[in-house]
Amino acid sequence: MKATRQLHDLGQSLWLDNITRTLLDDGTLARYIEEDSITGLTSNPSIFDAAISGGDAYDAGIHAKSLMGMQGEALFTELALEDLRRAADLFQPVFESTGHVDGWVSMEVSPLLAADTAGSIAAARHIHHKGRRDNLFVKIPGTPEGVPAIEEAIFLGIPINVTLLFSCAQYEAVSEAYMRGIERRLQAGLDPRVGSVASLFISRWDVASNKQLPDELHNKLGIAVGQQTYRAYRQMLASARWQKLADAGAMPQRLLWASTGTKDPDASDTLYISAFAAPETINTMPEKTLHAFADHGELHGVMDVDGGDADAVLARISAAGVDIDQLALTLQREGAEAFVKSWHHLLDGIAEKARQLAGKSDGAVLK
Template sequence: MSALLQLQEHGQSYWLDNLTRGMVVDGKLARRVEAEGLRGVTSNPAIFHNAITGSDQYDEDIARFSAAGLGVEKVYDRLTIADVQGACDILRGVWESSGGVDGYVSLEVSPHLADDTERTVEEARRLFDAVGRGNVMIKIPGTPAGVPAIRQALFEGVNVNVTLLFSIAAYEAVAEAHMEALEQRIEAGRSVEGIASVASFFVSRIDALIDRRLHALADAAGSDAARFRTLLGEAAIANAKLAYRSFTRRLGTDRWAARLARHGAHPQRLLWASTSTKDPSYSDVKYVEPLIGDLTVNTLPEKTIDAFMDHGTAADTLGEGVDEARRTMERLAAVGIDLDAVTNQLLAEGVEKFAVPFNRLLASLEARMADQPIAAATP
């Protein structure tokens, strides 16, 4: 049995961090589901930018929508929603057989709404209804404005993939919003069964930024450089393990077990995001092997999936080394690494990293549409 299939034996699902029309229509996505144990798909504006600008498979729809007089943002909507619907249909069997635990496809709200609670809720509601599949998740960033939007969307029954979580404090705010939303539904006499959510906790970007700072400190430290270099590549896994510890503690409370789980609520699983290895000197499965544990998801790009299938090892690792993780964080603080400053920077950069490809995709679509005839008909 491949390491990918073994992940399920350890309570972890793996999702694909990519979505293109090609993989939907040529059977590649279905093959990954049927033969390789794939249990979900995530997308984001950067993924759609690469998919749409790098393929001619969207040309016919772009021409048709343009000829019908649709604006560029509506064209973007039609293209991305169609891809998500196709992927949802392929994963419907996983969703049904898992009792609504897996089989989800994620679609993100506009990155320009990251600081607007009300419009984020409106957009989440609109996209959820537009896709029209029970196994779609709407991605909402875990920004300060995003947290109340997440709570409201979940209360309304919208499945939510919370994205751009870097700090444990941000994760805990999101986890609290999830529980509050379910409690509010119970108080309102509404069911909590079938409402799904994951909290996407970003990993490799933590190391990428902290390692740059550690290298700079080491270069300036002379003979004391080893003090900094021994911490290279240690922060991200430690941070994730401590987040998982917070997750398991929350599930162990009477509030969860006696109040929410008893009514059929699903836990908001931790999802490891940004799991490709950025530094070529590190293992290409560095952010997979140490983060395997019950009630988690790892969303992987295709290159990392192939690497783990080829030479990865599946074992219960996530609960190990929690005390060492705490010591790592203490050592980082002792050498001057301010984790709050790091995670705040990464959140701001994360919103920007999605906004830039989103804007570029709209500009590309607009240019392609400019060559198309305009008509009054609506497709």
Template sequence: MSDILARLSGEGVAVWLDDISRERLRTGNLGELVRDRHVVGVTSNPTIFASALSKGSAYDEQLRDLARRGVDVGEAVRAITGYDIRWAADVLRPAYDASGGVDGRVSLEVDPRLAHDTERTIAEARALWWLVDRPNLFIKIPATLEGLPAITAALAEGISVNVTLIFSLERYRAVMDAFLAGLEQAREAGRELSAISSVASFFVSRVDTEVDKRLEKNGSDEALALRGKAAIANARLAFQAYEEVFSSARWQALQAAGARPQRPLWASTGVKDPDYSDTRYVVELVTAGTVNTMPEATLEATADHAELRGDTVRGSYAQAQADIDALAGVGVDYDDVVEVLEAEGVQKFEKSWEQLLETVSGELAKAAEGVDAR
């Protein structure tokens, strides 16, 4: 059988897994995915950690130790997530070394409750960078307005950043500007630019979910004909913006000083509508120099039956712009869509973080009872 994921990698798309858990690490499953599924990176988020903590017994021993020490829930969450991320970073270190530091990356997100607090986000990024202490770490910072200066500050200090929760083209351009500003400040401080890395996580499927809901509410034939087009068009136009920025004189000056581009990363690539192909957000966004981070179900679906057609991004910009422009004609306000998605994205991660804190707090209490009974 054809190795579809190998072909995808050959097209220049880095295959990353959008999941992490202690069980996946303990059983060697992540190593198997690296070996058999060409996975060269891992992303995490509060929802993923909340899910991992709620299943099985993989965290019990560490929780008992944390309970014995009497740590608070915030410190416990840092200890638990930091442990998993360090372990995953070590599993992926060969991929990091083999790619010269481009891939083999693992992402850890700042507390999402800080998404609108620039200074605390910067402080948290520093703390997590120190805690994990692995060169192949990415600190995830959301692309809120308050997050932008934190992105610049972190990069300026030599902290590699995965910018997350990008939905709009305007905000993506601001993210790229924040990246360039950070590298310029790092250069002025005498830092080695080649050691600083970044990806920009542009969210895909959630755009279709929100837009399709509005199109279906309209109900006209013209509106329904646009179902399933917005997310891919939006991402393709994002790549067009990337090409523009990373061919500019400003970028070329940084590149000459050793800098590496901030790669676009397609996030939220799990298909939520059963009417659509389960690999659409992979096969329709194939182009060199990008990352696609997939939930395991999407990864396996791609490996099993994705029909790759080569580059499906470059050369598609006129149609993509036409698809986005057509939304206004049926009453879908693009600016409102992306504003709603950003607000919801932050809220969802905040809720997951609260669930994570609640789960850890409950597990610490149970562990403490077990410790006290001995």
């Protein structure tokens, strides 16, 4: 049995951290669903930037929409939602068979809104309306300004994938926001079943800290933070507050492991897949990591619900000079900045392609 199937049977959802039109057109995504137990996917501005700039698969769509007068963010949103609707339809059977727990795709609000609560809420409503798929998450970053936007979006019945979480404290803040949104829905007599996941980024911790740490602590920080957060997640699910919401019909906001591709060439290419084997969670992985785990991945047990040795490892890393709390804030800020950079590059690239395609079209007409 493939290791991917073993994780699936354990109760963990495996999602693809990628989407391209080519993956849809050539049947690759359908094959991942059939052969590798993939049951959802995530996207972000960097992924779409690479997909659109990396070939000509989007050229016809860019040209047609430009002729209709679309440009900038509106043009990109239409391109992205075309792909995500198709992906959502592929995942619709698992979405229905799991009672809407699994089978989701994700579309991010503009990263320019990371510090704009009202703007994030408005963007989430717009994407939710334009998406026209029940299994489409809107991604909102778990920044201080994003937390109230997440609560309000949940209250409005918009399924939310909380992105750019780096610490247990950041996770706990958005978990609280999710529960407040559900509690408000119940008070208003609304259906409490609103899907949500909370995405904790892993590998960037180790990229940032390895250079400060002795060899024996390399690639330990991300896993320890994940273990600590998993403990908080299990404690939340066992809490009286959550049980009351669950009894009323609410769905848990599942914990999602993000940024799980190994960045250290000296480490296992399946490090963050084996380490985060846990039921009732999601691991979203790049294609390269999916291929590696399907080929030679191994399970080494299930995550400890009590956090394992996380506290001891974090103490050793702190003693080695890493300010973990400050690093969490830095990683979230830098992650938001990186998405802004990709966003500008993405929109500039679409605009340039539109100009080039319009020139070629004019030339053809002149001939």
